Amino acid sequence: MAKGLLIVLSGPSGVGKGTVCSALRQKMPGLTYSVSATTRLPRQGEEHGVNYFFKSKDQFLSMIENDQLLEHAEYVGNYYGTPRDFVEETLEKGQDIILEIEVQGALKVKEKFPEGIFIFLTPPSLEELKDRITGRGTETQATIDHRMSVAVDEINLLKHYDYAVVNDEIDLACKRIESIIIAEHCKVRS
Amino acid sequence: MAKGLLIVLSGPSGVGKGTVCSALRQKMPGLTYSVSATTRLPRQGEEHGVNYFFKSKDQFLSMIENDQLLEHAEYVGNYYGTPRDFVEETLEKGQDIILEIEVQGALKVKEKFPEGIFIFLTPPSLEELKDRITGRGTETQATIDHRMSVAVDEINLLKHYDYAVVNDEIDLACKRIESIIIAEHCKVRS
Incomplete structure (x- = not known):
């Protein structure tokens, strides 16, 4: 029997981790909560x-x-x-077990449990900003720099994660997380 | 705007790639077919x-x-x-674009397009066999060896793929492939 997966759901304060986790409980009753x-x-x-x-x-x-x-x-x-x-x-x-935790705690879990699946829940505006910053570059450099400086702390932490899930709508965010779990179970591991 | 993903769906002859692809067309009208x-x-x-x-x-x-x-x-x-x-x-x-192709062709695509998402569709019996072979080892070594020799060609190719999807039921297989595509869009790429 294959081992379960440790799913770590994190993200900045106020992004709605708890709400998403409660909705996931309804949608995926087989998932254990830490x-x-x-x-x-x-x-x-x-x-x-x-x-x-x-x-x-x-x-x-x-x-x-x-x-x-x-x-x-x-x-x-x-x-x-x-x-x-x-x-x-x-x-x-x-x-599978899911752990809902703030960003610093998640990174500590990663040190001890690097095989976990680390999901970063983002507010839609951060994602939009990231797209604009990394995207086509039609804005002035000054505007980009300012926005970067606001977002940089969170983006710096995002890179330690495996997945970024936008919490634009709870149902969509849940579907993305469910999809990540299903996909991870299909992954070919060497 | 982010680039789309190249999804390569492959697997042994007779596994049902065409049937699964047709079902996916219904389920994911936004997906382009190569x-x-x-x-x-x-x-x-x-x-x-x-x-x-x-x-x-x-x-x-x-x-x-x-x-x-x-x-x-x-x-x-x-x-x-x-x-x-x-x-x-x-x-x-x-x-996103999906390419349905036999196993050797998929590996050639991988040489030219390593950033593609390579999905190997497996018959349920191969998956069951793999689980048993790599699992708890309650069978005799002779039995395991024999089964390995039958499955080894396909398993050897499977390792070049990113995901293995069991085609036990078409709806389930489609859901797994859809999940892989959604998850890949959430992936944090460095």
């Missing part, structure tokens, strides 16, 4: 192993020390991270 | 530039000499080939 570990206390209705793996700070620090997290970050005084075991066990079962 | 050049005489109802580009033998030999064909072959006394101009003009317009 569950994060956190030191934050559970909120009403949150279940251990479903919403999060809830950990004490000591447990979390020990996971870091034993390389049991693919990435981790601190946010508002709490730790959040991606447990390696859950990802690897899912892949071993031949199931 | 028109072959031939020295064969037009049959009733066949149109120049639609079914084939009809050429005299001298014209065809001159196209070979001037590197105007991505590949060519002789079959039952007539020449057949893929005109480079038609492919390149379509790509320049930003349109």
